[in-house]
Amino acid sequence: EAGVVQSPRYKIIEKKQPVAFWCNPISGHNTLYWYRQNLGQGPELLIRYENEEAVDDSQLPKDRFSAERLKGVDSTLKIQPAELGDSAVYLCASSLGETGAYEQYFGPGTRLTVT
Amino acid sequence: GEDVEQSLFLSVREGDSSVINCTYTDSSSTYLYWYKQEPGAGLQLLTYIFSNMDMKQDQRLTVLLNKKDKHLSLRIADTQTGDSAIYFCAPRRDSSYKLIFGSGTRLLVRP
Numbered sequence: 001e002a003g004v005v006q007s008p009r010y011k012i013i014e015k016k017q018p019v020a021f022w023c024n025p026i027s028g029h030n031t032l033y034w035y036r037q038n039l040g041q042g043p044e045l046l047i048r049y050e051n052e053e054a055v056d057d058s059q060l061p062k063d064r065f066s067a068e069r070l071k072g073v074d075s076t077l078k079i080q081p082a083e084l085g086d087s088a089v090y091l092c093a094s095s096l097g098e099t100g101a102y103e104q105y106f107g108p109g110t111r112l113t114v115t
Numbered sequence: 116g117e118d119v120e121q122s123l124f125l126s127v128r129e130g131d132s133s134v135i136n137c138t139y140t141d142s143s144s145t146y147l148y149w150y151k152q153e154p155g156a157g158l159q160l161l162t163y164i165f166s167n168m169d170m171k172q173d174q175r176l177t178v179l180l181n182k183k184d185k186h187l188s189l190r191i192a193d194t195q196t197g198d199s200a201i202y203f204c205a206p207r208r209d210s211s212y213k214l215i216f217g218s219g220t221r222l223l224v225r226p
Contacts, residue, residue: 042216
């Protein structure tokens with residue numbers, strides 16, 4: 001079974017430029033998460049989707065970040081414009097659901113460097 | 116303060132047991148997970164424990180949970196060089212289903 005797929009793996013951009021990250025979750029997983037991992041720290045949740053609906057976006061900086069999950073499968077996370085402090089690894093995860101011990105499975109991440 | 120705390124670094128000799136400790140603050144976490152992260156990679160789910168359990172064993176991994184003290188530990192038996200990585204404990208907050216991560220413990224296995 002294929003795992004969570006993310007692209008690109010690496011991205012280097014100049015500040016004020018836009019950037020987008022793509023995620024394809026494990027087949028059949030209804031719940032999708034975007035996390036940000038700063039250097040030397042654990043991941044922090046940015047947004048959680050249940051099918052197409054963003055059910056928790058309280059940690060998403062909405063002035064510059066946006067996300068979508070059309071048709072409840074793939075998802076895109078966008079930053080516009082990027083700032084130096086956005087340099088981090090952006091991780092996508094998916095799970096079957098929320099109740100029970102539905103484990104979250106992570107993709108390899110996109111490492112963003114803003115110069 | 117920190118929701119999840121772990122010691123930053125642990126060094127063990129190959130073949131020895133490793134014990135990685137974690138304390139957390141949210142007593143409502145029904146599920147608590149352990150993840151492994153190798154350099155440049157995503158997080159690999161290792162195991163999890165349900166909060167009404169004291170212990171769970173999964174091959175070389177043993178998870179101990181002291182719910183009263185909000186203390187979780189991961190024991191790796193017969194530690195191998197391939198176990199060198201960063202280990203995160205992550206309680207799942209029941210109110211939001213969000214995993215709460217600390218800064219992780221870097222495990223170094225010496226030959």
